[in-house]
Amino acid sequence: MLFAGVELWPEVIPISIPPVSIAAVVRARVTAACALLAIAPGTAFARLIGSSSDPALVGALVETFDSYAPAYFNSQSFLIGTDGFTVTPLADELHVDNTYCASFGTGGSCLDTLSNGSGANDDFDVVFTGAGVSVFGFDLTALDTDWTIETYDTNDNLLGSYLIVSQSPGLTDFDRRGYFGATEALPIQYFTARSGGTDRALIDNFAYTPVPRAECGGAGRTRLDRAGDGWSAVLTRDLH
């Protein structure tokens, strides 16, 4: 283009780009995350966790039970901040013990499947707080009968079923040590532990990773704040 004999740079035609709000981006990401959580169980991620050093447990909260004095209970919550889980036997009681944990390689207090006056009591449920967990695992020792663990989502759908075989007679005495955990395609809201008999076993160093309580399908909580001349987006984690 020439003007009065002066050659100018080729005309630059401004392109009108509709502003894309960060709000829309965040909403899209929340929607994508919710879609990911809706993956059918068993199609991805679901697997047994067999060691406390499994990469899936990196950053997990760990309940050592050490802050709890020995006591029997019908139902007991174990919390770290607002996150945690509640252990409830199907009948009778369970026990926080500090006598035998160290003998089996853990320490302090641990969860003992012994009921006050009723012998071993190893049928119980564990319900996680909030939106559940993405993974959990724990030391399991002194196990002398088979356990079946079933994991469920918040809608009571079965996610996974695992058989934990007795540690004896393969292992003896204080060498009866093992680890069990699981991660699933959907958040785990609770699991059930059912025994093939009645046996006294110990659980310690219970690791779990809470699922952020971002709401899906209208239940989510995304906070968008207008700051100064531009949008700042804050995806909050609902911890109540």
Ligand SMILES: [Ca+2]
């Ligand atoms: Ca402990």
Ligand SMILES: [Ca+2]
């Ligand atoms: Ca036992």
